[in-house]
Amino acid sequence: MKVSALSLQNKISPEDFAPLGSDHFRDEKLETEEIGYWKASWRRLKKNRIAMFALIVILILLVFAFIGPVLSPYTYDQQVRGDEGLWPCMAHPFGTDRLGRDILVRCMIGTRISMAVGIVSAVIVMIVGSIYGAISGLAGGKVDIFMMRLVDIIYSVPEILLIVVIKMIISEPLQNLIDNTPSLKGLQRIGPGLIAIFVVYGLLYWVGMARIVRGQILQLKNMEYVTAAQALGCSKGRLIREHLLPNCIGQLIATVMLQIPSAIFTEAFLSYLGIGVSAPMASLGSLASEALNGITSYPYRVIFPAVLISLIILSFNLFGDGLRDALDPKMKKA
Amino acid sequence: MPDRNLTGQDAAKEDILLEVKHLKKYFPVRTGFIRKTDLKAVDDVSFSIRRGETLGIVGESGCGKTTLGRTVLRLTEPTDGDIIYEGQSIIGKDMKEYRRKMQIVFQDPYASLDPRKTVSDIIGEAIDITKSASGKEERREKILQLMQLVGLNPEFYNRFPHEFSGGQRQRIGIARALAIDPGFIVCDEPVSALDVSIQAQIVNMLEELQETRKLTYLFIAHDLAVVKHISTRIGVMYLGHMVELTYSAQLYRHPLHPYTQMLLSAIPIANPDISAVRKRIRLEGELPSPLNPPSGCPFRTRCPRCTSQCCEDTPSLREVEPGHFVACHNCG
Amino acid sequence: MQTIRYIVKRIGLAVISLFAIVTITFFLMNLLPGDPFMSEKATAENRAILVAKYGLDQPVYIQYGRYLKNLLKGDMGTSYVLQKGRPVATIIFESFATSMQLGVRALVLAIVLGVSLGSIAGLRKDKPSDGVIRVLSSIGISMPGYVIASALMIVLAVNLKVLPVTYNKPGGWIMPMITLAMYPTCYLIRLTRASILEVMNQDYLTTERAKGMSEFIVVFVHALKNSLIPVITYLGPLTASILTGGFVAETVFNVPGLGRYFVSSISSRDYTVIMGVTVFYSSLIVMMNLLCDILYKIVDPRITLE
Numbered sequence: 001m002k003v004s005a006l007s008l009q010n011k012i013s014p015e016d017f018a019p020l021g022s023d024h025f026r027d028e029k030l031e032t033e034e035i036g037y038w039k040a041s042w043r044r045l046k047k048n049r050i051a052m053f054a055l056i057v058i059l060i061l062l063v064f065a066f067i068g069p070v071l072s073p074y075t076y077d078q079q080v081r082g083d084e085g086l087w088p089c090m091a092h093p094f095g096t097d098r099l100g101r102d103i104l105v106r107c108m109i110g111t112r113i114s115m116a117v118g119i120v121s122a123v124i125v126m127i128v129g130s131i132y133g134a135i136s137g138l139a140g141g142k143v144d145i146f147m148m149r150l151v152d153i154i155y156s157v158p159e160i161l162l163i164v165v166i167k168m169i170i171s172e173p174l175q176n177l178i179d180n181t182p183s184l185k186g187l188q189r190i191g192p193g194l195i196a197i198f199v200v201y202g203l204l205y206w207v208g209m210a211r212i213v214r215g216q217i218l219q220l221k222n223m224e225y226v227t228a229a230q231a232l233g234c235s236k237g238r239l240i241r242e243h244l245l246p247n248c249i250g251q252l253i254a255t256v257m258l259q260i261p262s263a264i265f266t267e268a269f270l271s272y273l274g275i276g277v278s279a280p281m282a283s284l285g286s287l288a289s290e291a292l293n294g295i296t297s298y299p300y301r302v303i304f305p306a307v308l309i310s311l312i313i314l315s316f317n318l319f320g321d322g323l324r325d326a327l328d329p330k331m332k333k334a
Numbered sequence: 335m336p337d338r339n340l341t342g343q344d345a346a347k348e349d350i351l352l353e354v355k356h357l358k359k360y361f362p363v364r365t366g367f368i369r370k371t372d373l374k375a376v377d378d379v380s381f382s383i384r385r386g387e388t389l390g391i392v393g394e395s396g397c398g399k400t401t402l403g404r405t406v407l408r409l410t411e412p413t414d415g416d417i418i419y420e421g422q423s424i425i426g427k428d429m430k431e432y433r434r435k436m437q438i439v440f441q442d443p444y445a446s447l448d449p450r451k452t453v454s455d456i457i458g459e460a461i462d463i464t465k466s467a468s469g470k471e472e473r474r475e476k477i478l479q480l481m482q483l484v485g486l487n488p489e490f491y492n493r494f495p496h497e498f499s500g501g502q503r504q505r506i507g508i509a510r511a512l513a514i515d516p517g518f519i520v521c522d523e524p525v526s527a528l529d530v531s532i533q534a535q536i537v538n539m540l541e542e543l544q545e546t547r548k549l550t551y552l553f554i555a556h557d558l559a560v561v562k563h564i565s566t567r568i569g570v571m572y573l574g575h576m577v578e579l580t581y582s583a584q585l586y587r588h589p590l591h592p593y594t595q596m597l598l599s600a601i602p603i604a605n606p607d608i609s610a611v612r613k614r615i616r617l618e619g620e621l622p623s624p625l626n627p628p629s630g631c632p633f634r635t636r637c638p639r640c641t642s643q644c645c646e647d648t649p650s651l652r653e654v655e656p657g658h659f660v661a662c663h664n665c666g
Numbered sequence: 667m668q669t670i671r672y673i674v675k676r677i678g679l680a681v682i683s684l685f686a687i688v689t690i691t692f693f694l695m696n697l698l699p700g701d702p703f704m705s706e707k708a709t710a711e712n713r714a715i716l717v718a719k720y721g722l723d724q725p726v727y728i729q730y731g732r733y734l735k736n737l738l739k740g741d742m743g744t745s746y747v748l749q750k751g752r753p754v755a756t757i758i759f760e761s762f763a764t765s766m767q768l769g770v771r772a773l774v775l776a777i778v779l780g781v782s783l784g785s786i787a788g789l790r791k792d793k794p795s796d797g798v799i800r801v802l803s804s805i806g807i808s809m810p811g812y813v814i815a816s817a818l819m820i821v822l823a824v825n826l827k828v829l830p831v832t833y834n835k836p837g838g839w840i841m842p843m844i845t846l847a848m849y850p851t852c853y854l855i856r857l858t859r860a861s862i863l864e865v866m867n868q869d870y871l872t873t874e875r876a877k878g879m880s881e882f883i884v885v886f887v888h889a890l891k892n893s894l895i896p897v898i899t900y901l902g903p904l905t906a907s908i909l910t911g912g913f914v915a916e917t918v919f920n921v922p923g924l925g926r927y928f929v930s931s932i933s934s935r936d937y938t939v940i941m942g943v944t945v946f947y948s949s950l951i952v953m954m955n956l957l958c959d960i961l962y963k964i965v966d967p968r969i970t971l972e
Contacts, residue, residue: 152679153682157686157687157690157948158909158910158944158947161947162690162944164940165691166694168932168940169694223445224442224445225447225448227404227409227438227446228446228507229448229459231407231409231433231437232433232437232510233429233433235463238463242459243448246448246450247448261808268812269810269812269913269914272812273917273929273932274933285810285812288812288813289812295819295820295824299820302820309813310808310809317804
């Protein structure tokens with residue numbers, strides 16, 4: 001073959017096209033090491049210093065809220081005679097209120113309430129929202145359209161107003177129920193305000209979650225690997241269990257994590273307005289609210305619960321952001 | 335049109351594996367304020383595939399070839415028509431039995447593998463579903479055999495799809511399809527998303543597998559060169575219709591339908607001497623919207639030989655030479 | 667065609683939502699134990715007269731029908747407790763004027779500050795200014811309204827004594843405005859920043875740069891315009907957030923607005939007022955969401971109602 005002196009073509013010979021031996025793949029190596037999804041996510045999360053710091057703060061707050069009160073010499077509703085209206089001192093690091101109650105232990109209990117509300121509400125939202133969203137997305141067609149229109153309508157109802165109204169309605173019947181049912185005595189302490197929050201979360205707040213889950217399901221449903229599973233004769237149950245759920249669980253968890261601060265926010269707001277927990281139970285919102293009248297003379301009574309609630313919400317927000325980035329790197333905001 | 339015309343001979347003698355009769359798949363699409371129009375993705379397509387052969391399907395993107403492949407497997411329900419596998423209609427039947435016999439290999443090697451599953455679980459899924467392994471050890475053994483078969487290093491048993499290249503992923507996809515030992519595989523553009531250098535490897539592997547495992551393929555592609563290489567016979571699709579169907583060599587040597595002629599003349603030829611003298615037929619005009627297809631012959635808006643008859647009658651496939659079918663009023 | 671179809675659908679949805687809210691509120695209020703006159707020191711006889719006068723002894727569906735009919739005429743009944751005998755619509759109208767004065771100021775502050783700080787952070791990604799803005803907005807978004815209000819009070823009114831504690835003194839509107847604007851401002855900062863970062867990576871901006879356009883034109887003519895589109899969708903929820911935020915801000919700073927009135931109507935069980943305010947606020951929020959969605963659809967026709 002004539003080859004021009006200026007030719008840039010590679011010199012090739014027939015041997016270059018000879019088939020490779022059947023065992024050539026024995027030399028193939030993957031640069032990456034064997035690692036699963038959860039482990040990889042945990043590694044990404046560990047690299048995120050802000051998220052890890054937030055996680056540590058959350059753990060400290062949990063200890064503070066759930067173990068702290070046990071170690072304190074006072075209880076949240078104990079009125080210590082002679083200790084009324086104290087500024088922070090050795091006996092009462094956060095001071096006392098005008099009834100002589102220790103503010104430190106009340107803040108611990110308040111933190112406990114806030115975190116419990118956040119977590120329970122988030123769980124309610126996750127369960128209701130993901131079931132609804134999954135049904136809607138899987139069913140498709142007219143069922144889907146109807147269910148999503150319902151979501152649109154619920155979405156436009158201002159939930160804060162409804163919490164107020166529902167709380168007023170269930171207060172009395174609930175009180176009667178608790179008084180007459182010994183097994184429900186535990187509910188008495190948290191009061192109808194908190195139960196109203198849970199009810200409304202179960203009734204209304206899940207719509208955002210339902211939309212996200214449905215969106216995920218619709219997106220996944222059209223993935224070729226789902227079609228592949230169907231072509232293999234995969235049953236609906238197996239499809240959900242083996243393919244759809246594992247592929248949206250990361251986003252589900254991240255969304256739930258970010259739901260927690262939003263619920264804590266709502267509780268603080270309602271308790272502040274006096275429609276959250278009932279006295280003498282304390283929440284960070286009600287503590288701040290009680291203290292506001294004496295803000296000029298006793299600013300510390302506002303400062304401690306205010307700083308705590310902000311710290312809780314901030315650390316959940318930051319941890320949730322980090323978790324979302326770690327579980328679903330595609331979603332990461334640049 | 336009598337159905338035996340499709341083969342020209344008695345179906346039984348020809349050892350037909352799969353027969354598709356007047357298959358239609360319409361998708362309702364909203365076109366106006368309230369009005370809905372059917373998008374005729376596959377419109378009255380008939381063909382048959384003999385055991386052990388490869389039927390290639392070519393056409394531009396949007397001509398309905400992918401929909402055809404999925405409808406044949408009933409992954410989307412056909413609007414009308416019949417699909418006959420080994421002499422039995424599969425319409426209205428429980429597909430469980432047929433899922434073991436008919437499989438599919440997908441176009442996109444990235445979207446077709448579940449990112450949360452390991453290679454072994456992806457390939458083993460079919461074994462799990464059909465419960466065809468008696469124990470863990472047998473399952474592992476079978477999976478390793480399949481990996482060997484498609485040229486995957488057995489060390490990758492517990493790896494995740496994102497760690498692999500496109501070609502390796504496509505091998506995983508093929509191993510998955512082979513796991514339940516099917517007789518028939520729809521290859522839906524299995525090499526279109528791959529580098530040209532990898533395409534040949536995969537196509538050659540598919541050919542080898544066809545021989546060793548007695549497979550029958552419906553091979554969908556838009557690349558005429560690949561289709562010519564692998565197919566026994568080729569069907570050309572245009573706007574949901576099958577416009578020409580014949581043996582691979584015959585189609586290239588003597589295309590009849592003006593659309594096929596245009597497609598073939600668009601293939602670049604690597605030899606400049608031939609390329610210079612070749613007459614290039616330009617495809618005029620735009621592909622009509624499938625929502626608003628032309629009346630009569632679907633190709634008439636771009637056809638140089640269009641007559642008044644083409645505007646009124648939709649031509650159906652007819653046999654103009656033995657084994658050579660064409661849907662055109664003015665050729666043959 | 668598509669746009670009109672979307673708008674018609676969207677309006678239909680808003681009407682259904684409003685109807686649902688009115689209905690839910692009405693029946694919820696009806697479930698309330700007792701009647702609004704229970705707290706009054708009235709004889710049973712007098713109470714019966716009052717109940718009959720307000721038609722509360724009639725079947726629920728008749729009351730509901732009457733309520734709907736009156737509502738369409740703008741009549742929400744009269745206050746039973748707080749300002750006895752005054753029409754609820756008048757009370758809402760008067761106190762909402764005050765709330766709106768405050769709310770509009772907060773809205774403007776939130777949009778101006780939020781969008782500009784968010785743009786700065788997005789355009790100067792990973793520079794110190796971006797870091798400072800991100801940290802501040804993360805903290806700001808984590809503070810409930812009363813925390814902000816208390817902090818402002820302690821610092822500005824108690825310690826520095828630069829601003830008055832109550833609303834009706836000169837400058838009294840500044841602290842409630844900041845309280846109201848804090849959350850939306852921080853949220854807008856994050857939203858704008860994320861949106862700008864997304865747009866800045868788009869190929870068409872690279873094309874503009876490749877064409878030799880100055881960075882100034884790339885940023886201000888092409889990037890900002892497109893990155894602000896998603897911000898429009900937040901304007902609906904933003905209004906809602908400022909309205910409900912008003913509950914706290916108005917109560918803390920004694921602003922004679924609708925939010926404070928609503929809070930006191932809850933504690934005094936003034937049913938008609940609670941109902942009226944709920945319906946009024948909900949309608950406002952539904953309307954704002956409707957407007958934003960329509961605006962968004964016109965600016966960006968790609969979105970659909972799914």
